[in-house]
Amino acid sequence: MMKKLTLSALLALSTLFSASVFATPIYGTYVEADGSFSGNINSVLGAPDDQFIQIDNNTAVTISFADNQAALADGTDAADLIIHTYDLPYPADARVEYSTDNLNFFLLDIFSDANVSNIINIDFDLFGINHITSLRITDISGAAAGFDLDAIEGINAGDALNVPEPSSLLLLALALLAIMALQNTRSQQV
Ligand SMILES: [Ca+2]
Numbered sequence: 420m421m422k423k424l425t426l427s428a429l430l431a432l433s434t435l436f437s438a439s440v441f442a443t444p445i446y447g448t449y450v451e452a453d454g455s456f457s458g459n460i461n462s463v464l465g466a467p468d469d470q471f472i473q474i475d476n477n478t479a480v481t482i483s484f485a486d487n488q489a490a491l492a493d494g495t496d497a498a499d500l501i502i503h504t505y506d507l508p509y510p511a512d513a514r515v516e517y518s519t520d521n522l523n524f525f526l527l528d529i530f531s532d533a534n535v536s537n538i539i540n541i542d543f544d545l546f547g548i549n550h551i552t553s554l555r556i557t558d559i560s561g562a563a564a565g566f567d568l569d570a571i572e573g574i575n576a577g578d579a580l581n582v583p584e585p586s587s588l589l590l591l592a593l594a595l596l597a598i599m600a601l602q603n604t605r606s607q608q609v
């Protein structure tokens with residue numbers, strides 16, 4: 420009886436979380452640049468298509484997903500976000516920052532656009548990140564026409580409003596433990 424109840428509680432929890440996750444990936448919807456670059460700024464939106472911009476030194480390009488959409492961590496060491504670059508002869512570095520509210524940005528890491536298959540794989544779980552709603556890429560190559568950006572891809576799309584915060588996850592885990600303890604007590608009393 421206890422196992423059955425615990426299982427149904429776990430199933431209810433997994434349904435709650437999976438309900439807000441979409442199977443299809445999401446791509447950048449909005450973009451803004453605070454400096455100079457080469458190319459059409461809209462070429463960084465949507466799926467990767469080998470259309471790209473070359474970001475000039477010190478220019479920050481901020482790309483956001485559609486309203487209330489987020490790229491989610493999948494809980495494994497698999498990639499959760501892909502920065503699609505373009506392979507031009509000159510490798511350039513960029514500082515990459517992320518936001519969970521499109522207001523405050525935090526450093527993720529420094530990445531180069533010289534990559535195998537023009538792909539930078541980012542695993543949120545490695546960085547302890549739950550979800551992101553936008554990404555800011557600042558060229559630090561020291562040269563004009565630096566980092567070549569094609570697209571941003573969130574592999575596990577989700578509803579930003581329904582992403583459980585770590586504190587609510589903890590509360591749910593505690594509630595589950597309390598239910599299990601209660602059931603234990605009851606089964607001992609029988
Ligand atoms: Ca992951």
Ligand SMILES: [Ca+2]
Binds near residue numbers: 463466468471569
């Ligand atoms: Ca593109």
